[in-house]
Amino acid sequence: MVPQDLRYTKEHEWVRIEGDIATVGITAYAAEQLGDIVFVELPEIGRTVAQFAAVGVIESVKAVSDLFAPVGGDVVESNAELSSAPELLNSDPFGKGWMLRIKVTDAAQFGGLLDPAAYEALTAEG
Amino acid sequence: MAYGSHTTEDRARMLRTIGVGSVDDLFADIPASLRSSGLDLPAPESEAELSTRLLRLAERNRVDLISFLGAGAYRHFTPPVVDQLLLRGEFYTAYTPYQPEISQGTLQTIYEYQSLMAELTGLDVVSASHYDGATATAEAALMTCRATRRERVLVSAGVHPHYRETLRTYFGGTSLVADEIPLVTDGPAAGTTDMIALERMFADPELPVAGVVVANPSFLGLLEPMAEIGRLAHGAGALFVSVVEPVSLAVLATPGEYGADIAAGDGQPLGIPLAYGGPYLGILACREALVRGIPGRLVGMTADVDGRRAFVMTLRAREQDIRREKASSNICTNQALCALAASIYLAALGPHGLRDVAALGAARAAELETALAAAGAPRLHSGPYLNEFAVRVPNAKAIHSRLIGRGILAGLLLARVLPDDPSLADSLLVCATEVTTPEDIGVFGAALGEELIGAAGRAGAGRVRAGRGRAAGRQHGSGPSDVAGPGSTAQPGGAAR
Numbered sequence: 001m002v003p004q005d006l007r008y009t010k011e012h013e014w015v016r017i018e019g020d021i022a023t024v025g026i027t028a029y030a031a032e033q034l035g036d037i038v039f040v041e042l043p044e045i046g047r048t049v050a051q052f053a054a055v056g057v058i059e060s061v062k063a064v065s066d067l068f069a070p071v072g073g074d075v076v077e078s079n080a081e082l083s084s085a086p087e088l089l090n091s092d093p094f095g096k097g098w099m100l101r102i103k104v105t106d107a108a109q110f111g112g113l114l115d116p117a118a119y120e121a122l123t124a125e126g
Numbered sequence: 127m128a129y130g131s132h133t134t135e136d137r138a139r140m141l142r143t144i145g146v147g148s149v150d151d152l153f154a155d156i157p158a159s160l161r162s163s164g165l166d167l168p169a170p171e172s173e174a175e176l177s178t179r180l181l182r183l184a185e186r187n188r189v190d191l192i193s194f195l196g197a198g199a200y201r202h203f204t205p206p207v208v209d210q211l212l213l214r215g216e217f218y219t220a221y222t223p224y225q226p227e228i229s230q231g232t233l234q235t236i237y238e239y240q241s242l243m244a245e246l247t248g249l250d251v252v253s254a255s256h257y258d259g260a261t262a263t264a265e266a267a268l269m270t271c272r273a274t275r276r277e278r279v280l281v282s283a284g285v286h287p288h289y290r291e292t293l294r295t296y297f298g299g300t301s302l303v304a305d306e307i308p309l310v311t312d313g314p315a316a317g318t319t320d321m322i323a324l325e326r327m328f329a330d331p332e333l334p335v336a337g338v339v340v341a342n343p344s345f346l347g348l349l350e351p352m353a354e355i356g357r358l359a360h361g362a363g364a365l366f367v368s369v370v371e372p373v374s375l376a377v378l379a380t381p382g383e384y385g386a387d388i389a390a391g392d393g394q395p396l397g398i399p400l401a402y403g404g405p406y407l408g409i410l411a412c413r414e415a416l417v418r419g420i421p422g423r424l425v426g427m428t429a430d431v432d433g434r435r436a437f438v439m440t441l442r443a444r445e446q447d448i449r450r451e452k453a454s455s456n457i458c459t460n461q462a463l464c465a466l467a468a469s470i471y472l473a474a475l476g477p478h479g480l481r482d483v484a485a486l487g488a489a490r491a492a493e494l495e496t497a498l499a500a501a502g503a504p505r506l507h508s509g510p511y512l513n514e515f516a517v518r519v520p521n522a523k524a525i526h527s528r529l530i531g532r533g534i535l536a537g538l539l540l541a542r543v544l545p546d547d548p549s550l551a552d553s554l555l556v557c558a559t560e561v562t563t564p565e566d567i568g569v570f571g572a573a574l575g576e577e578l579i580g581a582a583g584r585a586g587a588g589r590v591r592a593g594r595g596r597a598a599g600r601q602h603g604s605g606p607s608d609v610a611g612p613g614s615t616a617q618p619g620g621a622a623r
Binding site for chain 2: 054
């Protein structure tokens with residue numbers, strides 16, 4: 001079961017909404033599919049990102065995938081710990097493996113995200 | 127894998143199997159107007175006929191000339207061990223298998239290539255490998271844009287013109303910009319990258335600079351103030367790309383030492399024969415911080431489950447077969463055979479041997495400078511050089527061509543590749559390496575001296591005919607003493623005076 005207090009995307013990102021700040025990471029399902037994550041590239045602080053734009057790169061021993069911004073806005077923080085410990089994405093994807101915080105420009109975009117039940121249904125389809 | 131062409135019977139059987147009447151029917155979907163109307167090719171020739179014809183064509187190449195041509199590709203002595211080892215069938219492909227770890231030997235040779243180049247450049251990471259110096263330089267420029275997320279690269283006019291052209295081609299169709307840093311036009315620093323212009327170019331706040339690309343030695347053979355250029359680049363938040371000639375690194379400061387972030391260059395001087403069109407070898411190296419952005423493949427060394435040394439293909443996840451249109455480059459192969467040649471060459475010579483090669487080339491070049499100056503062709507610039515330099519030769523084009531007639535390739539006519547630089551109009555770029563002999567230098571100096579006096583004589587005669595004898599006479603008055611080269615006293619040009 002995925003955390004019930006989060007929102008999700010079809011690209012397997014999770015979003016925690018606190019005011020106009022969205023904390024973003026990838027789901028346990030995504031991390032498991034990628035395998036051992038060895039490198040994470042995150043956008044610099046202050047960069048303005050559009051919703052669904054590729055903003056970062058996640059590299060595992062198997063593949064390199066893009067990280068998409070679930071919502072548009074300004075990047076206000078990124079998880080610096082991931083540069084030396086990318087494995088946090090595998091060990092604690094919903095906690096210490098958080099990736100970035102975005103100050104959201106249009107809160108209406110939250111409405112388009114998946115709720116936990118919808119996301120679980122998506123991953124159940126495989 | 128057996129290879130045999132399909133027989134008529136094979137083709138008929140295949141067509142029957144898929145239920146098609148003829149090969150032409152396979153193309154029925156393509157409108158006739160779009161189909162090729164047949165190729166206008168000459169009739170087939172037998173292997174013997176073709177061999178003879180190609181041999182005749184090859185014989186038109188002048189390989190008998192005493193050569194002083196460098197300009198990016200250099201003659202060196204290659205120990206026979208290099209070619210002998212390259213003949214081994216296991217090495218005779220640029221490709222690694224799709225499960226590369228099955229070829230431990232291939233991976234080991236690539237790993238050793240990377241290690242040798244890392245030592246030579248003083249940088250942490252070397253990718254294996256690129257097509258040639260030009261494409262490696264272009265990839266380096268692209269790396270700076272990706273790493274800084276900026277879109278403007280400054281390229282010194284002292285970088286090989288072909289490399290600059292390739293870089294522009296790589297930038298074509300993108301939003302990236304490549305601006306040229308001019309060269310100093312006069313004074314002691316003439317011919318080197320113009321630092322004042324460079325500083326000015328950094329000033330544009332609208333277009334922050336991703337990278338600065340400078341060659342050392344430059345295309346004109348000159349040594350550039352690399353450390354200073356690096357400081358300027360870093361001060362502006364840009365990366366610094368050094369374009370290198372690998373043999374020179376045995377005696378010059380390495381990119382690692384003077385603070386370059388990326389080094390690119392052509393590996394041809396390392397045991398790879400001169401060939402028009404290659405194959406050559408592109409060297410690309412960088413600091414560890416840029417490892418995720420370097421295109422090409424990296425082979426790593428690790429231990430297998432039993433703790434034995436093992437080589438693995440690592441960090442190629444950014445390439446086309448995985449990243450498709452987001453790949454960091456379009457390089458999906460590498461110049462494995464040429465990289466291997468470079469590795470064997472370096473291993474055979476060792477660090478001391480390579481230093482000898484570079485030092486001997488520099489010593490021969492100094493002798494060449496003296497001989498050419500004595501013949502009436504002084505250096506064009508005054509800054510330090512290693513083994514290649516430009517000389518001023520009146521009427522360079524005609525002299526160059528006449529010297530070929532005398533069995534001497536007098537370097538490169540600079541106006542041919544850099545026609546827009548008036549300061550290079552009458553000049554030749556000449557080079558010496560360890561295979562340049564003092565005898566060759568003597569022959570060149572003597573012939574050039576004779577030609578220059580001859581040319582002066584012919585020009586003088588022409589002017590007399592044109593009724594400007596006095597002007598021509600004055601020119602002669604200062605001429606002969608300047609061109610008192612070897613053998614300059616008794617030759618036809620002199621008699622014409």
